Amino acid sequence: MRERAQLVYDFADGDRSQTDLLGGKGANLAEMTRLGLPVPPGFTITTEACRHYLDRGEEPQSLRVQVTMALRRLEDGLGRRLGDIQDPLLVSVRSGAKVSMPGMMETVLNVGLNDYSVKGLAEAAKDERFAWDSYRRLIQMFGRTVLDIPSERFEDRLDAVKTREGATTDVELSPAALQGLVEDFKDIVSDATGRDFPQDPREQLDMAMRAVFDSWNTDRARIYRRRERIPHDLGTAVNICAMVFGNMGEDSGTGVCFTRDPATGKQGVYGDYLVNAQGEDVVAGIRNTLSLEDFARLDPASHAELTRIMRRLETHYxxxxxxxxxVExxxxxxxxxxxxxxxAGAAFRIATQLVDEQVITRDEALTRVTGHQLAQLMFPQFDADAPxxxxxxxxAASPGAAVGEVVFDxxxxxxxxxxxxxxxxVRRETNPDDLExxxxxxxxxTSRGGKTSHAAVVARGMGRTCVCGAEEIDVDAEAKVLRVNGTTIAEGELLSIDGSTGEVFAGELPVVPSPxxxxxxxxxDAALEGVDEEAADLVRAVDRLLRHADRTRRLAVRANADNAEDATRARSLGAQGIGLCRTEHMFLGDRRVLIERLILAEDPPARDAALAELLPxxxxxxxELLTAMDGLPTTIRLLDxxxxxxxxxxxxxxxxxxxAKATGDGVSADDERLLAAVERLHEANPMLGRRGVRLGLLVPGLYGMQVRAxxxxxxxxxxxxxxxxxxxxxxxxxxxxELHLIRDEIDGIVADVQAAAGVDLDIPIGTMIELPRAALTARRIAESAEFFSFGTNDLTQTTWGFSRDDVEAAIFAxxxxKGVFTVSPxxxxxxxxxxxxxxTAVEKGRETRPGIKLGVCGEHGGDPDSVHFFHYAGVDYVSCSPFRVPVARLEAGRAAL
Ligand code: PEP
Ligand code: MG
Incomplete structure (x- = not known):
């Protein structure tokens, strides 16, 4: 006989470890039941049943029987039957995925009410108003979520009745008015669906369950999952729970509360309570809520019990x-x-509070905060309350909140x-000329380019806020205007951009700085000066957790910095060295002509003259750079x-x-020479052309000059x-x-300069590993390289065959x-x-040279998830933009736990 999978669990049977199967809500209801807390009884239909339904378009065969059995146990336990005409049992049907997706999926309350049981409910509760209100809520929620009837149809009707009755809130409606509303709502259902509102309680239950399953795949749920990187194949559980009623009068109500303030992390409970209402009223903000202090005055006994339970739950979780x-x-x-x-701020504060309360260890505290959260705390933000x-x-290419007058060059x-x-x-895209x-x-x-485009990389390096690839913006640099969705913004007008969300706002939004x-x-000490207690608390929490991460981590953290100023900042942010100084960034601005002269040199003397000018x-x-980084390793990369x-x-x-030719003005010889050179050097695919060591081997003297300098x-x-x-x-x-050849040239220079200066320097010479071939032949390359640094930008580009400057906007969306990946590689x-x-390269490199130093200097060096990978891969350090150094320190600490 085929074994039957268990698709339904009573709350009393599960526990909180079962979130895969029971979803977060189901697992935690089970846990609270096990703790003996007052949870209304019920059962959970598993995510497995949902996946089966979504895959095959029908429920697993045994589900119906299992639900019936669970329902009977529920009915027997309570001594009432679903939708009974006297004192009926009613249930709620709620979604509950493994990862919470707030507001994304469906809930139906009061299932089991029909034209008969509503009367039984009125009698049992001795409250007509309550019974009819519950019934109209069922038809309204069922209509909207199960039958897909636009919610305005119900809301408009409700408003009309309220106006007619002179009521400002729904609580003021009379039983007769509510009964009339029920009839109206039933008409809306028949009119919209061609069918009467289902009177059979079990049919209501089954339809609601299917609607919850289906809500897993609504557009908004899919979009939410994509943004939060939640896999699409988890499915949701469905929780069927005996209804308790917050809308049974002034001694009833419903609320939400937190054991600490989730916005600031302040100690002390925090919450909202609504008298005579059901759950959805709180979230919908229909009526003004009361504070927990008000609740304490109103119902001291329930408040005292709630307080006890909150402490119990915090202790438990x-x-x-x-x-x-x-409260019923x-x-x-x-x-x-x-x-x-x-x-983010609350996460840091709460983690350290719990350490101080001896509830968690410092290691655990480190697991409670993330690099993403730290990054959020580092950037100034727009005032959340501003219109x-x-x-x-x-x-969102480089975080922060920036406001300024628009300029186009x-x-x-x-x-x-x-x-x-x-x-x-504002540029269509940036290039090195835009640096200043x-x-x-x-x-x-920018309106073009992705997260590793020039604008993005450089902006991140400088800690400049950047939004890139805004394709809806038409940048007309000639006319000095930009057009976006019907709005035209001219040079000099104000815009606000949020580099943490990618949003672009008209005008000026107020900004709050980060302590x-x-x-x-x-x-x-500097940070604590003149800040309020909340900010001071936050800064202390960050300090404690970051220091703990530093004590814990194995990975060193360096920075990518190209000049003394960035290096100094990186150092102050905790960088233990420079992992990448991109020397090409030193040739921008005025110096560009010197390089132009070098490239155009027609004979060795002209070339030597150009090099001689560059050397000093x-x-x-x-x-300057080595002064700023005195005592710390500083990796300088030759021109790339x-x-x-x-x-x-x-x-x-x-x-x-x-x-010039056409107008007979005469073409200058310089321009013609220049054009010839530009044509000669033009490449269809410059990213795969004369770059890196190839340049060193093709332009004699260039690398030599740099090594000498x-x-x-x-x-x-x-x-x-x-x-x-x-x-x-x-x-x-x-x-x-390639490395052998270039070392032939540069080793000699290193030795010569040392001899001439009379100093003995230890200058390791290593290579980037940024081509698949380099990784695959790392055993050989390590013969000539004293260290490796993984250039994961180019390694990603060449491994995938994605052009790093083009693909993000064009292909990645x-x-x-389509789910080829959940995040850009x-x-x-x-x-x-x-x-x-x-x-592979780590392993092969160490075979040849066991002590070889291994680092990472691509953008991934500052990405929280990637840092964990590098920790496990066994590299020695990561190097990232100065502003990401603290993030990398924190994540390296977390990775080592
Ligand atoms: C890399 O390719 O990862 C790297 C650090 O070099 P660049 O970004 O300068 O090409
Ligand atoms: Mg590279």
Missing amino acids: RDLCDIEFT RGKLWMLQTRVGKRT RTLLTKAM SATAVARAAEGRRVLL GMIAATGVL VVTYLERGL LQRADFV PPLHEFLPDRTELAVKVAV ITEAAAERALAGGDPRVEIMVPLVGSVM AYLE FESLDRDGVGALIR
């Missing part, structure tokens, strides 16, 4: 709990509890900022980007030359009594031969929608693919 409860004629009932959601006009929503940004004005740089404008701006908004950043940059500038850069980025735009130049800077620092710990990194290596490391290459 060892965390903040939220609770839904109902002075008797308290628990309808739901769970470990409650909370804001706002949303223009569009795009990618870098020069205007710089000029206006110099006048002390706040500007927002980005520095001058409070925020950056957490003051703490991180300037220490606890680079040396000075490195001296495609050379054409340093040349003028090909099309613009071609047009200029063509126009680095070594001379280190020597200068050492002679001045400093402690330079520089490491030289070669990018985009795919073959050990569809891929996320440029944002969070693809463990199965890119991660497998990293594991």
